[in-house]
Amino acid sequence: MSKVRIGIAGYGNLGRGVELAIRQNDDMELAGIFTRRDPASLKPLTAGAPVFSIDEIKSKQNDIDVLIICGGSATDLPKQTPELAKYFNVIDSFDTHARIPEHFANVDKSAKENGHLAFISLGWDPGLFSLNRLYAESILPNGKSYTFWGKGVSQGHSDAIRRIEGVKRGIQYTVPIEAAMDAVRSGSQPDLTTRQKHLRECWVVPEEGADLAKIENEIKTMKNYFDEYDTTVNFITEEEFEANHNKMPHGGFVMRSGFTGDGENTHQMIEYSIKLDSNPEFTASVLICYARAMARLRSEGATGCKTAFDIAPAYLSPLSGEELRAKLL
Amino acid sequence: MSKVRIGIAGYGNLGRGVELAIRQNDDMELAGIFTRRDPASLKPLTAGAPVFSIDEIKSKQNDIDVLIICGGSATDLPKQTPELAKYFNVIDSFDTHARIPEHFANVDKSAKENGHLAFISLGWDPGLFSLNRLYAESILPNGKSYTFWGKGVSQGHSDAIRRIEGVKRGIQYTVPIEAAMDAVRSGSQPDLTTRQKHLRECWVVPEEGADLAKIENEIKTMKNYFDEYDTTVNFITEEEFEANHNKMPHGGFVMRSGFTGDGENTHQMIEYSIKLDSNPEFTASVLICYARAMARLRSEGATGCKTAFDIAPAYLSPLSGEELRAKLL
Numbered sequence: 001m002s003k004v005r006i007g008i009a010g011y012g013n014l015g016r017g018v019e020l021a022i023r024q025n026d027d028m029e030l031a032g033i034f035t036r037r038d039p040a041s042l043k044p045l046t047a048g049a050p051v052f053s054i055d056e057i058k059s060k061q062n063d064i065d066v067l068i069i070c071g072g073s074a075t076d077l078p079k080q081t082p083e084l085a086k087y088f089n090v091i092d093s094f095d096t097h098a099r100i101p102e103h104f105a106n107v108d109k110s111a112k113e114n115g116h117l118a119f120i121s122l123g124w125d126p127g128l129f130s131l132n133r134l135y136a137e138s139i140l141p142n143g144k145s146y147t148f149w150g151k152g153v154s155q156g157h158s159d160a161i162r163r164i165e166g167v168k169r170g171i172q173y174t175v176p177i178e179a180a181m182d183a184v185r186s187g188s189q190p191d192l193t194t195r196q197k198h199l200r201e202c203w204v205v206p207e208e209g210a211d212l213a214k215i216e217n218e219i220k221t222m223k224n225y226f227d228e229y230d231t232t233v234n235f236i237t238e239e240e241f242e243a244n245h246n247k248m249p250h251g252g253f254v255m256r257s258g259f260t261g262d263g264e265n266t267h268q269m270i271e272y273s274i275k276l277d278s279n280p281e282f283t284a285s286v287l288i289c290y291a292r293a294m295a296r297l298r299s300e301g302a303t304g305c306k307t308a309f310d311i312a313p314a315y316l317s318p319l320s321g322e323e324l325r326a327k328l329l
Numbered sequence: 330m331s332k333v334r335i336g337i338a339g340y341g342n343l344g345r346g347v348e349l350a351i352r353q354n355d356d357m358e359l360a361g362i363f364t365r366r367d368p369a370s371l372k373p374l375t376a377g378a379p380v381f382s383i384d385e386i387k388s389k390q391n392d393i394d395v396l397i398i399c400g401g402s403a404t405d406l407p408k409q410t411p412e413l414a415k416y417f418n419v420i421d422s423f424d425t426h427a428r429i430p431e432h433f434a435n436v437d438k439s440a441k442e443n444g445h446l447a448f449i450s451l452g453w454d455p456g457l458f459s460l461n462r463l464y465a466e467s468i469l470p471n472g473k474s475y476t477f478w479g480k481g482v483s484q485g486h487s488d489a490i491r492r493i494e495g496v497k498r499g500i501q502y503t504v505p506i507e508a509a510m511d512a513v514r515s516g517s518q519p520d521l522t523t524r525q526k527h528l529r530e531c532w533v534v535p536e537e538g539a540d541l542a543k544i545e546n547e548i549k550t551m552k553n554y555f556d557e558y559d560t561t562v563n564f565i566t567e568e569e570f571e572a573n574h575n576k577m578p579h580g581g582f583v584m585r586s587g588f589t590g591d592g593e594n595t596h597q598m599i600e601y602s603i604k605l606d607s608n609p610e611f612t613a614s615v616l617i618c619y620a621r622a623m624a625r626l627r628s629e630g631a632t633g634c635k636t637a638f639d640i641a642p643a644y645l646s647p648l649s650g651e652e653l654r655a656k657l658l
Contacts (some may be wrong), residue, residue, distance in 0.1 A: 020590045021555070023471050045591070072340050074557070121658055128464070130658045131642055135457070137657070138618040138645035141353050156531075160603075237598075259348045260610040264372070269604040270609050275514070277596045281589040282468075285597070289467040309643040309653050313460055316467035322640050326430050329449055329459045 003234030004295045005031035005063060006288070009054065009084065010070035011042055013248065014093065018068050018286025022140065025288055026027050031064050036069055058317045061087050065298075066291040068092075078103060082110040085118045085305075089298055091124040091287055092279045108176050108305035123283040124274060125149070126264055130306050132272040140268055143258025144189045148176035148197060152250025152279060160204055160225045164218050166210030169238065171245045175199040176253060187267035196295045200231040216219045252277035289316045333624040334360035334392060335617070338383065338413065340371055342577065343422065347397050348374055354617055356647055360393050380414060385546035390416050399419075409430060409620045414439040414447045414634075418627055420616055422452040429455065437634035440482045446627045451542055451619050452612040453603060454478070460637050461601040469597055472587025473518045477505035477526060481579025482551030493547050495613030498567065500574045504528040505582060513584050514549040516596035525547045529560040534570045570646075579608035618645045629636030 006022055008015045010032050021186055022028045025048075035042055039051040045185075052060065057067075067088035067147045071077050077094045084090050085107055094103050111118040121127065125147070133145055142240040154174050162171035182199050183190045190196075202219055206212060220226055256270040276282045295314035297306075314324060335351055335565050337344045340362050351357045352375075361379045364371055368380040381389065386396075396417035400406050406423045414436055421654050429450055440447040452454065454476070462474055483503050490499035509526050512519045519525075531548055535541055538597055545562040565573075585599040605611045619637075622644035624633075643653060 017589070024589070097658065100658050101651065102652055126658045128468075131464075132401070133657045134642050134646055134653060135460075138621075138642075138647075139457075139614050141647075161504070172619045260346070260607060260614055266606045266610055268606060268614070271602045271604075272599075273600045275598040275600075277594075278589060281595055282597050285589055292467075307654060307658055309650070310641050312639050312641045313463050313467075314638040316461055318467075318470075321638070322430065323434055324463060325636060328462045329426070329429050329455045329636055329638065 003029040004291055005029055005065045006291055007032050007034060007057075007060065007064035007067040007088065008070060009034045009057065009067055009080065010076070010204055011035050011037075011044070011051075012070060013280035014284055015068075015070040017046060017278070017281040018287060019049070020281060021284045021288040024285070025318070027291070027292065032060060032067075057084070058087050062186055062244070064088055066091060066294050068291065074129075078106070081118065081120060082106040085116050086114045087116075089117045089294055091122060091290055091294060093283055093287060094121045094219040095123065095126055097126065104305050104307070109134050112304045113296060115301050115303050117308065119311070120305060121307055123286050126188055127283075127308055128274070128285055129252065129272070130327065132254040132270075133256075134309060136254070136270045136272075140256050140258025140260070140270065142256060142260070142264075143256050143268075144308065146181075146184050146192070146255045146257075147252065148181060148255075149252040150176045150198065150250070151201075152252070152276070153248050155199065157202075160222060161204060161219060163178040164215055166207050166215050167204055168204040168207045169241050171203050171241075171273050173201040173203075177203050179294060180257070181253060184257055185269060185271070187257055187269065189257050194228045195230060200226055200229045202233045202264060203241065203245050204233060204235050205238050206235055210253060237257045247277065248279045249275075249277055250282075251275040292316060332356055333620055334357040334358055334394045336361050336386075336389065336393035336395055336396040337399060337416065337622055338363045338365060338386065338409065339364075339405070340373070340380075341399060342609035343613055344383055344397075344399040345374060346607070346610040347399060347616060348378070349610060350423065350617040350649055353614070354647070355619070356621065357617060361389060363389075364520065381439065382396060386413070387416050395419055395420060395623050397616050397620065407435070410447065411435040411439040414445050415443045418446045418623055420448045420451060420619055420623060421533050422456070422616060423450045424452065424455055426455065433634050433636070436449070439473055440455050441633045444632050448619050448623060448630050448636065448640070449634060450636055452615050453605075456612075456615055456637055457603070458581065458601070461583040461599075462585075465581055465583070465587075465599040465601075465637060469585055469587025469589070469599065471589070471593075472585050472597075475510075475513050475584045475586075477520070477584075479503035479527065480530075480579040481581070481605070482577050483529075486531075486554055489551060490533060490548060493544055494591060495544050497532055497536045498534040498570050500532050500570075502530040502532075504530050510582060510584070511625060513602050514598060516586055516598065518586050523557045524559060525597045529555055529558045531560060531562045532570065532574050533562060533564050534567045535564055576606065577608045579611075580604040603645075603648060621645060621647065 033052045042051045070094045074098045081092045107118045157172035219229045253273045362382045371380045398421045402425045410421045436447045486501035549560045582602045
């Protein structure tokens with residue numbers, strides 16, 4: 001059996017996560033890393049891993065079965081995924097929920113016109129959380145769904161903190177509020193405000209002599225980022241920051257509270273949760289098992305754009321249908 | 330859009346659950362209930378629902394799109410599902426894990442030979458729990474999976490209690506042990522014995538004058554049922570039993586603890602759980618959304634036997650692909 005040859009386009013945290021995930025799957029191999037930086041400046045985790053300029057990528061069409069595009073959703077992926085789908089079977093983790101229909105249409109057109117297969121918006125949200133929303137809502141049509149995120153680092157909110165005058169380093173954790181989750185689990189189907197669902201917890205290393213009260217106030221009142229939340233701001237030393245806040249944990253919960261039977265007396269609760277020490281490594285692990293599905297679906301002739309909703313679960317596993325039925329069903 | 334016409338074969342708790350689940354889904358309709366009992370003796374929950382003898386079922390081939398077989402796994406389904414797959418597209422909830430490969434082969438042969446589609450082993454375990462095992466193991470290949478059941482009624486164990494002399498009524502709850510689940514969540518990947526994973530909690534109404542110590546001892550030492558577990562036996566009055574133990578709650582947890590990256594420092598945890606007021610009504614709700622998938626796959630020409638592993642999630646939802654991407658992705 002030949003291995004699935006994976007290309008990685010973009011070598012940030014997610015790209016490195018994909019590189020590590022390939023090592024955990026015997027049926028995958030790293031065919032190349034493509035970067036916008038000078039390839040010679042890149043130090044891959046895998047000794048001898050081939051690194052190329054992204055400008056050379058079109059010449060590698062015959063060397064790559066699945067290209068995993070590890071750019072950002074704001075500006076990279078809307079351009080890269082449709083463009084690269086002309087030349088490769090591609091996977092991305094596009095996560096701007098509101099723009100998914102538009103992104104899907106663009107990628108679908110490009111992939112279909114060029115006889116390629118594309119999976120978009122994979123990872124955990126969108127991705128695994130979306131799957132759980134779909135399964136749970138299909139099973140319990142009379143019900144209400146809830147998604148909570150965290151505890152985990154929000155890159156956007158951390159960036160916002162760091163732009164404030166007097167902040168040397170800063171990180172923000174989104175924290176789901178336990179009381180709100182318990183209310184959901186009780187079957188009361190509460191209507192929850194933004195403030196009732198999540199806290200925002202900030203850890204800041206101030207510049208020497210900075211006005212701490214002013215920083216705290218600026219964070220807490222920042223429009224669109226913090227003003228609708230209960231926010232805590234903690235000032236710490238650079239040493240503490242290095243020791244305790246240099247990881248990228250995340251997680252979250254998808255819940256469906258529903259009623260079956262006659263009336264609304266029989267409560268049924270479905271809950272899915274993840275708790276991640278490393279958000280990018282986990283996301284990468286999701287992408288890699290979908291790369292397996294892509295290789296199989298491509299060999300069946302599939303083209304165009306698909307999401308996690310369109311892919312039968314069996315395609316993700318290295319086990320055969322027989323093995324799956326015997327071991328996991 | 331014509332509705333999916335559902336037949337129900339077997340009218341016990343699960344069959345009644347299917348009848349109730351049909352009402353929650355506008356695209357489904359109840360085409361007939363088939364029973365081994367005298368049809369005139371049956372009182373369906375739905376006024377005017379057509380009830381037939383199971384002996385008449387072959388004559389109803391043109392009236393039913395999907396037949397949901399609600400028999401037991403021990404003796405009914407191994408015979409009924411392959412036999413009825415000759416005449417109908419069928420769904421069952423066969424749950425004897427060890428015999429699934431054999432059941433699959435029998436049903437697949439029958440369905441294929443007769444141009445029908447069959448889904449077996451649907452519900453929550455096998456079913457949703459199996460799906461979660463598959464997704465989680467595919468994403469985190471370096472890891473360990475755990476399934477916990479309960480708190481919920483085990484029919485087999487309740488039956489075993491009721492066979493003991495001096496027991497008037499009895500029910501048994503399987504209870505997952507919180508400390509074991511917390512050990513799993515910690516990432517320590519413990520090896521857990523049967524006794525460490527679940528407790529067995531029994532509630533017994535004794536006959537007048539029965540020897541309670543003897544009953545308790547017989548329960549706790551019963552081979553294959555209780556001897557490998559820590560078991561509690563509580564004696565209660567018939568009134569208490571009626572008031573507190575006449576429901577069929579159940580639930581459980583599927584957990585995957587895995588490591589990504591280099592070495593085993595980065596712990597990633599996936600957890601899926603359900604908490605059900607009614608086990609049969611929930612199982613029925615799963616079967617009904619797979620009936621929707623069956624109608625769609627059948628219209629695409631699919632035949633043979635499939636499990637939850639083989640069915641793309643989008644087929645379960647009444648929403649279109651566009652709607653799903655806009656609302657749930």
